[in-house]
Amino acid sequence: MKNLRVIFTGLLVSVSISMASGQQLPVNYGNIPDELVAFDKYQKAYKYHFIEPMEFYGAGRELPFPTDLKEVRIGFLGPLEGSIISNLGQQMLQGSVLAIEEANKKGGYKGIPFKLMIHNDVGLWGAAANELVKMDDEGVWAWLGSIDDIVSHVAIRATLKLEIPNINTGDPDPTFTETNIPWVLRTIPDDRQSSYALVDKIFVKDKHTRVAVIRANNRYGRVGILHFNRTSTRIGYPLIIEERFMDNETDFRPQLNRIKKTSPDAIQIWGNAKESALILQQIRELGMNQPVYASDRVVSKEFLEIAGSLAENIITTCQYNPEANDPKLKAFKANYVKRFGQEPDVFAAHAYDGMNIIIEAIRKAGLNRVLIRDLLTDLKTFQGYQGVTGPIHFDGTWNNIRPIFMAQVKNGKFEFYPAPAYQKDNTIYKKTSMGY
Amino acid sequence: MKRIFSNKLFRYSLLVLIIAGAGVLGLSKSRKPNSGAMKPKKAEMADFSTIESREKEARPGNISEGIPIYGNWKTFTEKDGLPSDKCYAVRIDKERNRVLVGTHHGLAVYQDGKWTTYTKEDGLAHNGIVSIDISVLTGDVWIGTLGGLNRWSGGKFETFTQFNSGMPNDLVYNVFCYGKDVWCATGGGAGHYDTQTRQWEIFTEMNAPMHEPWTYALSAGDGKVWIAAWGGGVIEYNTVTKQFRDYVDPDGFMEIDLQPDDGVVHDITTATSYSDGILWISSYFGMSRYDGKNWKGYFDHDSGIASNFINFLRAERNVVFVCCDEGLSCTDGTTWVTYHKFDNSTDGKAIVKEGNTLIKEVPLSPSISHNFIIGVDAEDDVLWVATSKGVCRGELLN
Numbered sequence: 001m002k003n004l005r006v007i008f009t010g011l012l013v014s015v016s017i018s019m020a021s022g023q024q025l026p027v028n029y030g031n032i033p034d035e036l037v038a039f040d041k042y043q044k045a046y047k048y049h050f051i052e053p054m055e056f057y058g059a060g061r062e063l064p065f066p067t068d069l070k071e072v073r074i075g076f077l078g079p080l081e082g083s084i085i086s087n088l089g090q091q092m093l094q095g096s097v098l099a100i101e102e103a104n105k106k107g108g109y110k111g112i113p114f115k116l117m118i119h120n121d122v123g124l125w126g127a128a129a130n131e132l133v134k135m136d137d138e139g140v141w142a143w144l145g146s147i148d149d150i151v152s153h154v155a156i157r158a159t160l161k162l163e164i165p166n167i168n169t170g171d172p173d174p175t176f177t178e179t180n181i182p183w184v185l186r187t188i189p190d191d192r193q194s195s196y197a198l199v200d201k202i203f204v205k206d207k208h209t210r211v212a213v214i215r216a217n218n219r220y221g222r223v224g225i226l227h228f229n230r231t232s233t234r235i236g237y238p239l240i241i242e243e244r245f246m247d248n249e250t251d252f253r254p255q256l257n258r259i260k261k262t263s264p265d266a267i268q269i270w271g272n273a274k275e276s277a278l279i280l281q282q283i284r285e286l287g288m289n290q291p292v293y294a295s296d297r298v299v300s301k302e303f304l305e306i307a308g309s310l311a312e313n314i315i316t317t318c319q320y321n322p323e324a325n326d327p328k329l330k331a332f333k334a335n336y337v338k339r340f341g342q343e344p345d346v347f348a349a350h351a352y353d354g355m356n357i358i359i360e361a362i363r364k365a366g367l368n369r370v371l372i373r374d375l376l377t378d379l380k381t382f383q384g385y386q387g388v389t390g391p392i393h394f395d396g397t398w399n400n401i402r403p404i405f406m407a408q409v410k411n412g413k414f415e416f417y418p419a420p421a422y423q424k425d426n427t428i429y430k431k432t433s434m435g436y
Numbered sequence: 437m438k439r440i441f442s443n444k445l446f447r448y449s450l451l452v453l454i455i456a457g458a459g460v461l462g463l464s465k466s467r468k469p470n471s472g473a474m475k476p477k478k479a480e481m482a483d484f485s486t487i488e489s490r491e492k493e494a495r496p497g498n499i500s501e502g503i504p505i506y507g508n509w510k511t512f513t514e515k516d517g518l519p520s521d522k523c524y525a526v527r528i529d530k531e532r533n534r535v536l537v538g539t540h541h542g543l544a545v546y547q548d549g550k551w552t553t554y555t556k557e558d559g560l561a562h563n564g565i566v567s568i569d570i571s572v573l574t575g576d577v578w579i580g581t582l583g584g585l586n587r588w589s590g591g592k593f594e595t596f597t598q599f600n601s602g603m604p605n606d607l608v609y610n611v612f613c614y615g616k617d618v619w620c621a622t623g624g625g626a627g628h629y630d631t632q633t634r635q636w637e638i639f640t641e642m643n644a645p646m647h648e649p650w651t652y653a654l655s656a657g658d659g660k661v662w663i664a665a666w667g668g669g670v671i672e673y674n675t676v677t678k679q680f681r682d683y684v685d686p687d688g689f690m691e692i693d694l695q696p697d698d699g700v701v702h703d704i705t706t707a708t709s710y711s712d713g714i715l716w717i718s719s720y721f722g723m724s725r726y727d728g729k730n731w732k733g734y735f736d737h738d739s740g741i742a743s744n745f746i747n748f749l750r751a752e753r754n755v756v757f758v759c760c761d762e763g764l765s766c767t768d769g770t771t772w773v774t775y776h777k778f779d780n781s782t783d784g785k786a787i788v789k790e791g792n793t794l795i796k797e798v799p800l801s802p803s804i805s806h807n808f809i810i811g812v813d814a815e816d817d818v819l820w821v822a823t824s825k826g827v828c829r830g831e832l833l834n
């Protein structure tokens with residue numbers, strides 16, 4: 001009877017499970033910790049996306065290489081004029097220019113020089129789409145850019161239509177590569193990785209429970225904070241207040257006074273360097289002495305200059321270690337300072353790596369956009385690529401999910417250390433077998 | 437036996453089985469496409485009988501019952517006179533007995549067995565032609581290009597751009613004529629041009645429920661316009677009440693579809709098409725069908741669809757033609773016919789499925805010109821398909 005009971009019970013359970021007809025999840029997409037997989041505590045999803053890389057099934061591989069070119073054109077799209085982040089765009093441009101100049105000193109593409117076709121992404125609504133059309137008319141073989149999420153999204157939809165390979169080196173919006181476009185790669189780790197690291201640091205390691213957020217009221221702030229918010233909520237610490245500010249705003253006291261009334265034990269800022277520094281100043285002016293954490297854009301000279309001594313002990317993330325003891329990085333920094341008279345920032349370093357990848361792909365694949373795309377996305381040729389920003393580990397959406405770094409201001413300078421692995425909480429992790 | 441029922445594990449398992457059984461029954465019921473169709477409420481209705489009847493009169497077709505199967509495919513490429521093999525759009529101009537094809541290097545017109553090409557030199561805003569529609573009221577041809585919108589009327593091209601008109605952006609991904617209005621979807625918002633008042637009305641994140649003004653395609657019917665708003669799902673605009681409604685994936689996560697048939701399969705939408713009271717929505721993650729009450733989702737693992745990456749779709753009568761990156765599919769929501777060309781051959785096959793169950797395969801020699809499908813149009817007994825490698829024409833077999 002005992003055996004019958006075991007067989008019968010096992011049969012019932014197995015029948016219940018086999019009724020599920022959805023997909024099994026082989027690995028978590030995007031380095032998502034087990035306990036943070038969406039709804040996984042309650043049921044399996046009917047369909048999991050981004051597990052397998054997309055293929056491009058269109059024509060074009062058969063097109064012959066042109067034989068009459070005087071230059072091999074590569075596009076650049078960035079905020080160069082008329083934007084509040086044009087300083088970031090200039091750094092991105094300079095990193096790209098340095099890579100092009102070095103490649104041309106080494107013979108370009110079979111003796112033909114590479115030429116950067118530079119486009120500003122700020123203008124009329126949807127300007128990025130129009131700039132991509134211009135790049136297509138110019139005959140670029142691939143392009144690099146941009147930083148602002150709105151620009152990047154508009155541009156990649158055009159790049160899909162026009163079939164031009166793109167490497168993004170500056171936009172950390174997680175949804176950028178979640179569009180399933182098989183022409184787009186990103187080498188800068190995204191805000192999903194930053195959010196996991198910050199949540200782990202703030203709530204798990206530093207034991208805060210009541211965290212307030214003040215963030216930019218733009219797409220960078222809205223999408224950037226998304227996974228931070230979801231993650232903190234999932235582990236049991238919903239944000240107690242989320243305040244917003246506009247670009248170029250200078251007085252944040254109304255928002256900060258509302259935050260003060262909630263008596264948070266830590267504050268997270270998500271915005272550009274200038275506004276973040278001003279917010280930090282006004283937090284302290286209002287007598288709020290809570291630990292302050294920030295988003296990655298504070299890792300800049302501008303933030304340190306404006307915030308001054310108040311920046312001490314501020315903690316954030318950084319997509320790479322700018323102080324790594326790496327000869328390749330040191331050479332890049334030295335050459336960059338020599339060429340442009342300033343230190344490279346995160347956008348310059350990632351653009352340098354991104355442009356070098358494009359150059360190498362063109363050299364290996366030849367002058368055919370589809371073949372260049374195939375090489376960039378094969379998850380072999382550039383998987384593990386060692387750039388000045390560190391290694392590249394593409395996931396199924398060609399998003400670089402390598403480990404990121406924490407950054408903390410010590411003695412007026414940022415110090416960097418690897419972000420600890422996300423600490424698994426077994427009281428939260430209860431994977432279910434219910435669902436599809 | 438009594439001991440079995442007193443066992444906690446057994447009782448739990450039995451409960452699970454009952455719940456799962458009920459769930460599966462419910463799901464299987466809900467996953468059948470509802471035969472009902474969208475019926476606008478009386479208060480929302482204006483007199484669209486004129487628009488709708490003239491649309492139907494102009495494009496009567498004969499796709500009525502069953503799923504059509506097309507064969508005797510003929511392919512046209514640069515060798516046959518097309519300006520480019522990369523074809524973005526195709527539209528049948530029944531009134532003038534011609535076919536218009538949008539290519540990367542110009543507008544190609546097929547008439548009397550010959551191709552004629554029109555480019556910027558003839559007055560087009562750009563040589564990249566990505567969308568074409570024809571006004572049934574005026575017969576004017578509206579052309580969405582990579583660099584502006586053109587009206588082709590009386591043998592002349594009139595150009596609309598951001599600078600000389602109120603249109604939202606110069607890259608016009610989709611153009612759709614609805615009554616006197618010409619609707620456009622662009623990366624800078626959607627909008628419509630009133631051909632009588634000559635005024636543009638633009639919808640962006642400032643005056644419509646979109647996070648961003650990224651729009652990719654649109655369609656209209658029964659007084660409503662459905663905008664495929666890229667990461668914003670579908671925006672429904674009621675032209676009578678001037679009110680919006682948005683449809684997004686209810687689970688709110690980009691990386692999953694939690695429940696089947698609970699809404700649009702993904703927020704990244706690429707096209708909408710409305711016919712016979714059914715709204716069809718494509719994405720790069722599968723397809724959705726909405727009858728105004730129930731949603732039905734279709735993926736390549738649970739239906740006969742060629743693939744989940746869908747560039748475009750067009751509904752005609754009770755069926756929809758789905759332009760996938762691995763073939764062309766046609767379905768009424770239950771029965772599927774998918775056209776697939778073999779590698780390194782001009783031959784291929786039509787795969788007929790009920791749901792995801794194979795019914796038969798019909799050899800095609802020759803087959804469609806390429807499996808990467810970008811545009812489609814059906815009329816009477818013919819189907820025209822724009823692909824990554826030429827445009828092709830099929831004839832109705834059944």
